[in-house]
Amino acid sequence: xxxxxxxxxxxxxxxxxxxxxxxxxxxxxxxxxxxxxxxxxxxxxxxxxxxxxxxxxxxxxxxxxxxxxxxxxxxxxxxxxxxxxxxxxxxxxxxxxxxxxxxxxxxxxx
Amino acid sequence: xxxxxxxxxxxxxxxxxxxxxxxxxxxxxxxxxxxxxxxxxxxxxxxxxxxxxxxxxxxxxxxxxxxxxxxxxxxxxxxxxxxxxxxxxxxxxxxxxxxxxxxxxxxxxxxx
Numbered sequence: 001x002x003x004x005x006x007x008x009x010x011x012x013x014x015x016x017x018x019x020x021x022x023x024x025x026x027x028x029x030x031x032x033x034x035x036x037x038x039x040x041x042x043x044x045x046x047x048x049x050x051x052x053x054x055x056x057x058x059x060x061x062x063x064x065x066x067x068x069x070x071x072x073x074x075x076x077x078x079x080x081x082x083x084x085x086x087x088x089x090x091x092x093x094x095x096x097x098x099x100x101x102x103x104x105x106x107x108x109x110x
Numbered sequence: 111x112x113x114x115x116x117x118x119x120x121x122x123x124x125x126x127x128x129x130x131x132x133x134x135x136x137x138x139x140x141x142x143x144x145x146x147x148x149x150x151x152x153x154x155x156x157x158x159x160x161x162x163x164x165x166x167x168x169x170x171x172x173x174x175x176x177x178x179x180x181x182x183x184x185x186x187x188x189x190x191x192x193x194x195x196x197x198x199x200x201x202x203x204x205x206x207x208x209x210x211x212x213x214x215x216x217x218x219x220x221x222x
Contacts, residue, residue, distance in 0.1 A: 004153075033210075041214065042198070042213060042214035043198070045210075048209065058209065090154070098210075099154075099156070100155075100156070102153050103151075103153050104153050106151075
């Protein structure tokens, strides 16, 4: 089974901090994705990557950037955290007919 | 109009009931449809996928697509307390990257 590991389950950060969320997959998949999940809004795509060093903006990229230096690792960066970025962040990798998600990182910005 | 719409619930049913979960979508070009199940404090996991119209069955779960009305459904027979979760419908937006668009999810509680 594909395993997608997100390094932190819970994070609390201060407004203005630079925040790194890490995601690692173990199945050599090219496509990796970052979503955020909010009540009433569902999952919204922030960024995705289809190869090493290749990235593309999703639907809500403002305030975020990403890094993919190695195929197995996809990082989401909050350049200057704000309270409206408090959310559940989910990393996913793509297989044939669906995505495999990590367990998520619950980020609280205070 | 949202591309995929889903009633958020919550939906509460007694154990053993038949559950019907539904989504509508706006773009007739969508062809693949998936259902994800998400337990509390976990990431979504793929439950079923279907292509085009018709039914697909897997154990107690049946996924149904009606392309004429742009309606997708997930039926759960003999529901169990372990089925209590949020159910999300999803479809690839299309194109080479196949980015998934999700419904907002329906919270289901099966009461023992």
